[in-house]
Amino acid sequence: MIARPASSGHQLAFDELDLSLRNTTFVVVDLETTGGRPNEDAITEIGAVKIRGGEILGEMATLVDPGRTVPPYIVELTGITTAMLVGAPRIERVLPSFIEFARGSILVAHNARFDVGFLKTAAARMDVSWPPFQVLCTVKLARRVLTRDEAPSVKLSSLALLFGVGTRPTHRALDDARATVEVLHNLIERVGNQGVHSYPELVDYLPAVSAAHRAKRHLAHGLPHAPGVYLFRGPSDEVLYVGTSADLHRRVRNYFTGSETRGRMKEMVALATRVDHVECAHAIEAGVRELRLLVAHAPPYNRRSKFPKRGWWIALTAEAFPRLSVVRTPTAQSLGPFAGRTAAVEVAALVAETCRLRTCTRRIAASRRHDGCAVESVGGCAAAADGPQDAETYAPVAQKFRDLSDGISSSVIDELLARIDALAEVELFETAARLRDRTEALVTALRRMQRLGSLARIEQFVAARPAPAGGWEFVVVRYGRLASAGVARRGVPPMPVVAALVAAAETVSPDDTPLRGGSPEEIALVARWLESDGVRVVSATEGYCEPANGAGRYARWCRAVRDISRRERDN
Known part of the structure; x- marks a missing residue:
């Protein structure tokens, strides 16, 4: 084994944002083997060259004892004989050294699937962990950069001849790796003339993209490497699309590369004339602002913006003899929201039946009795089963829904579960299954409303979470809505930041609906953030908790029902 030590210069990690190609460390590797099948053949030679900024940092080359004879056609191709490999180290000794040599670099090979395939197979046989290398194939890069007329073949020997490299390929590992280094440098020089200056841009460049599409990448210029929301605008300054990202510049730039494969997005980019942005303190603020902008603009290329105010509620009417009504706008006594009207109607029918609420739509004065309904064996009004009632007698029926x-x-849920068990005991399994699924829909909607409503009832809630780069991320939540957000960076005293955020927070005026007038999507987003790992309560005007007798008690039962229903559908 021969090796030349790497330079003592600092090697930048790949995950540093927008690492330029000049500052990116590559390890170009080439293998010789006993054949072309990784699972059956073995490595006979490894050659590798570590480079950065056009400078060779180190080299590694060694023969490898494959533990078998070398086929004659391989001897003829490479000149490596079985006798040459006697006394050479086995792959068990060589592979760990190569992994250490290449660690933290971009792995490059000519026809990378072949070389990396052999290396990963050898690692698996040895039970050695293969690092998550980023891999660049110079065959794919050459085919993307060079025209068929210029390079009818992208074999290493053909490209070496085309570029006039100093080291000619010889089917020996180190020579071929050195030749690949020169080919790589020539290809990178070509793409540099097309505005590709970093490794992420190089990866995005590989898929074919039209010149007009790529020409719009200037729309990403000036966007910060920070979390926020971006808005693509069209010829009339209309908002075409709204998105969010932890890195605005990188995300928007990707729309003008081959990494964007969605037809709708390509169509949107073709119409776009500029990109606006709103920089945010952290991801949760970006997510909330995105939701609000979707409601404000209903951009045509956002799928979920087609019905930004959708949602159906089951509301208890304000009458002497209340009934359930499916409405768009919630009232003080409502259950929801449901994504579709059909789902809301089915749950409303189940609740009315169980609570014995009337289902007729005629108005009944408080001075009259509810006695005009006949009991029917199928599909009748459940309230009629109790006989004639006045408003005072009927009041506990409506209260049962309010308590639920x-x-x-x-008690309503417990009654439904008892009915399911009773139906199963008399072997009416299909009826029991239908009631089970309807009950699960009721409990799931109820749990979501009670969970979000618990947050929406709190006048002010201040929470913190450790920031990825150190310091703290803060949110000020008022009646379930994000009122203020900020960051105390590492070394900055956090409490003065909290005081400033509270002072500058938006004023929120709640109503008496279950979610206090807030958007279910926004409150759900904030609730998920508050329930994520590492979040700490800074202050709150009251406790954040669900009702003790709420639907949360049945969460495990709902999960089991969903699992059973999924298996039934699959079978």
Whole structure:
């Protein structure tokens, strides 16, 4: 084995943002083997060259004892004989050294699938962990950069001849690796003339993209490497698309490269004339602002913006003899929201039946009795089963729904579970399964409303989470809505930052609906952030908790039902 030590210069990590190609460390590797099948053949030679900024930092080359004879056609091709490999180290000794040599670099090979395939197979046989190398194939890069007329073949020997490299390929590992280094430098020089100056840009460049599409990459210029929301605008300054990212510059730039494969997005980019942005303190603020912008603009290329105010609620009417009504706008006594009206109607029918609420739509004065309904064996009004009622007698029926919605009592759910068990006991399994699925839909919607409502009831809630780069991310939440957000960077005293955020927070005016007038999507986004790992409560005007007798008690049962339903559909 021969090796030349790497330079003592600092090697930048790949995950540093927008690492330029000049500052990127590559390890160009080439193998010789006993054949072309990684699972059956073995490595006979490894050659590798480490480079950065056009400078060779180190080299590694060694023969490898494959533990078998070398086929005659391989001897003729490479000149490596079985006798030459006697006494050479086995792959068990060589591979760990190569991995250490290449660690932290971009792995480059000519026809990388072949070379990397052999290396990964050898690592698997040895039970050695193969690092998550980024891999660049110079065959693919050459085919992307060079025209067929200029390079009918992209074999290493053909490219070496085309570029007039100093080291000619000889089918020996180190020579071929050195030749690949020169080919790589020539290819990088070509793409540099097309505005590709970093490794992420090089990866994005590999898929074919039209010149007009790529020409719009200037729209990403000036965007910060920071979290936020971006807005693509069209010829009339209309908002075409709204998105969010932890790195605005990188995300928007990707729309003008081959990494964007969605037809709708390519169409959107073709119409776009500029990109606006709103820089945010952290990801949760970006997510909330995105939701609000979707509602404000309903951009045509956002799928979820087609119905930004969708949602159906089951509301208890304000009458002497209340009933359930499916509405778009919630009232103080509501259950929801549901994504579709059909789902809301089915749950409303189940609740009305169980609570014995009337289902007729005629108005009944408080001075009259509810006695105009006949009991029917199928599909009748459940309230009629109790006979004639006045408003005072009927009041506990409506209260039963209120107690269910507010989490004061779960008697309705318990009654439904008992009915499911009773149906199963008499072997009416299909009827029991239908009731089970309807009950699960009720409990799931109720749990979501009570969980979000618990947050929406709190006047002010301040929370913190450790920031990825150190320091703290803060949110100020008022009645479930994000009122302020900020960051105390490493070394900055956090409490003065909190005080400033609270002072500058938006004023929120709640109403008496279950979510206090807030958007279910926004409150759900904030709730997920508050329930994520590492979040700490800084202050709160009251406790953040779900009702003790709410639907949360049945969360495990709902998960089991969903698993059973999924298996039933699969079978």
